[in-house]
Amino acid sequence: MTFNHGYKQYLKDKSWLWLSFSGVLLLGASLVANFYTTKYASVSMSNPVSDIILSNIRVFDVDGIYAYGGIIFWSFLFLLALSKPAKIPFISKSVALFVLIRSIFISLTHIAASPAHLIIAPSRFFGMFSYYGDLFFSGHTGLPFLMALIFWDNKRLRIFFLAASVFFGTVVLLGHLHYSIDVFGAFFITYSIYQIAVKIFKKDKALFDSKI
16 A cells, blocks of 8 residues: 555545544544543542552652643644654554553452542643542553554654653652552553554554555
């Protein structure tokens, strides 16, 4: 399959249009699922548990970094995808798979957040969506790591996304917004999600890897 440079050429290609549309549709469905499973887990929370890291560090005020850092990261990813239209289908479907699988994990176990944890200000953009029940696994840690795996052959992007993953993982621990297992488990689960995406979205991955 050959794609020419420029959106005019892409918009004329029915195959690219279908792959992109299905990716956006799947991503939208995954976000809806995530919204409802997060609400369900939050109202079904039981009791908090002890944590070897959180029990030994105080709560740091990182709500600005947590909220606006996430917005900046998503904006960067959005612009990156737009600048590389051939990569839109695989990126959108991989993220959708990530969100869907995370939604399943969220709905299974309903542990309450750490007793002392940062309260995200309602004025923050993400504060409106913070229910503190969507703990396992950490999306702030896993999503940048997923992007590192997707862009592994691009050294600069790989380093950036790996650094972002470690950075956000540290931030959520400092704010006691996630347990340690939520952060460390995210790397292993995300790697599995990437491998699944490669297997089931073969056409999208082939387009992603095409030399254009």
